[in-house]
Amino acid sequence: MKIIAVIPARYASTRFPAKLMQDLGGKTVILRTYEVAVSTKLFDDVFVVTDSDLIFDEIVSNGGKAIMSIKEHESGSDRIAEAIADLDVDIVVNVQGDEPFTEAEPLAQVLSVFKNDPDRKVDLASLMREITDEDEINNPNNVKVVVDQSQFALYFSRSVIPYPREKNVGVRYFQHIGIYAFRKQALLDFYSLPMKSLEASEKLEQLRYLEFGKRIKMVETTHVGIGIDTAEDLEKARMMLKDI
Numbered sequence: 001m002k003i004i005a006v007i008p009a010r011y012a013s014t015r016f017p018a019k020l021m022q023d024l025g026g027k028t029v030i031l032r033t034y035e036v037a038v039s040t041k042l043f044d045d046v047f048v049v050t051d052s053d054l055i056f057d058e059i060v061s062n063g064g065k066a067i068m069s070i071k072e073h074e075s076g077s078d079r080i081a082e083a084i085a086d087l088d089v090d091i092v093v094n095v096q097g098d099e100p101f102t103e104a105e106p107l108a109q110v111l112s113v114f115k116n117d118p119d120r121k122v123d124l125a126s127l128m129r130e131i132t133d134e135d136e137i138n139n140p141n142n143v144k145v146v147v148d149q150s151q152f153a154l155y156f157s158r159s160v161i162p163y164p165r166e167k168n169v170g171v172r173y174f175q176h177i178g179i180y181a182f183r184k185q186a187l188l189d190f191y192s193l194p195m196k197s198l199e200a201s202e203k204l205e206q207l208r209y210l211e212f213g214k215r216i217k218m219v220e221t222t223h224v225g226i227g228i229d230t231a232e233d234l235e236k237a238r239m240m241l242k243d244i
Contacts, residue, residue: 001090001091001114001115002044002088002089002090002091003042003043003044003089003090003091003092003093003111004043004044004045004046004047004084004087004089004091004092004093005037005042005043005045005046005047005092005093005094005095005107006046006047006048006049006080006083006084006092006093006094006095007030007033007034007037007046007047007048007049007094007095007096007097008049008050008076008079008080008094008097009030009048009049009050009052009055009097010050010051010052010079010097011050011051011052011054011055015229015230016228016229016230016231016233016234019098019228019229019234020033020055020097020098021054021055021058022228022234024100024234024237024238024241025238025241025242028058029097029098029100029228029234029237030048030055030058030059030097031058031059031062031064032100033095033096033097033098033099033100033102034046034048034059034064035064036100036101036102037095037102037107038064040103040104040107040108041104042093042104042107042108042111043093044089045065046064046065046095047065047066047067047083048064048065048066048067048097049066049067049068049069049079049080049082049083050066050067050068050069051068051069051072051073051079053068056068067083069082069083070082074195074205075205076094076205077094077182077187077190077191077205077208078190078191080092080094080182080187081187081188081190081191082191084184084187085188085191089184090114090183090184091111091114091181091182091183091184092181092182092184092187093107093110093111093179093180093181093182094178094179094180094181094182095107095179096178096179096225096227098227098228098229099225099226099227099228100228100237101226101237101240102179102225103223105223106127106177106179106221106223107179109127109219109221109223110125110126110127110179110180110181110219111125111181112219113125113181113217113219114181114183117217120183121215122183122215122216122217123182123183123185123186123209123214123215123216124180124181124182124183124186124206124209124214124215124216124217125180125181125216125217125218125219126153126176126177126178126179126180126181126206126216126217126218126219127176127177127179127218127219127220127221127223128145128147128174128175128176128177128218128219128220128221129174129175129177129220129221129222129223129224130172130173130174130175130220131173131174131175132173136175137160137173138160140158140159141158142158142175143156143157143158143175143176143178143204144156144157144158144159144160144161144173144174144175144176145161145174145175145176145218146161146162146174147174147218151217151218151219151220152215152216152217152218153206153210153216153217153218154210155207155210156176156202156204156206156207156210157202157204158202158203158204160173174218174220176206177221177223177224177225178225179223179225180206186209186214189212189214190205190208190209190214193208193212195208196208196211198210198211199211226240
């Protein structure tokens with residue numbers, strides 16, 4: 001299998017504009033993320049796909065590979081699908097551009113799904129971690145996922161799922177960790193399919209895959225992503241970098 005990583009990188013951000021071009025220990029956030037993805041040695045190639053000349057030039061001028069988006073896109077999957085349409089590739093991993101501390105282990109976990117899927121029953125693979133704190137469970141910013149007995153996703157929601165009408169029945173709650181690996185065809189199919197009501201309501205692109213019958217294999221992990229969504233997050237990241 002030919003495996004690549006793609007890092008979707010929008011310049012605009014509602015909560016923290018231009019966050020990917022902020023300085024983080026002498027390098028921009030997006031350059032650090034790119035270099036970390038390359039350093040895992042899990043991929044045949046790594047690309048940043050962006051709508052920004054600034055981000056494109058930042059990656060290319062530092063010896064990296066970048067692709068300019070041709071169209072405006074609603075989601076990361078759309079941006080990636082356009083970029084990889086003409087590439088010779090089997091598996092595409094979506095690495096979050098605002099997570100410069102991404103580790104090799106969770107990326108290897110999602111890739112292992114396809115290496116153990118000779119019958120090609122899996123369209124996508126992603127990660128989940130158990131959460132037990134009630135505030136975490138109730139927080140709509142934490143996307144929850146429920147799975148079947150084979151660990152295929154049944155539904156994702158910002159709401160509490162399953163609803164705890166009965167207590168003490170052994171229900172476990174899982175937060176979705178947004179690292180994805182896709183078969184190329186699943187991405188291309190996504191790009192050609194319309195947004196339906198579930199995705200529009202929850203604002204979760206993974207629901208489009210489920211609504212159109214794609215199978216998402218979930219892998220349990222203890223990994224917690226460290227994303228940069230605010231100026232405060234950036235300061236924390238700078239402190240973390242000093243401790244490394």
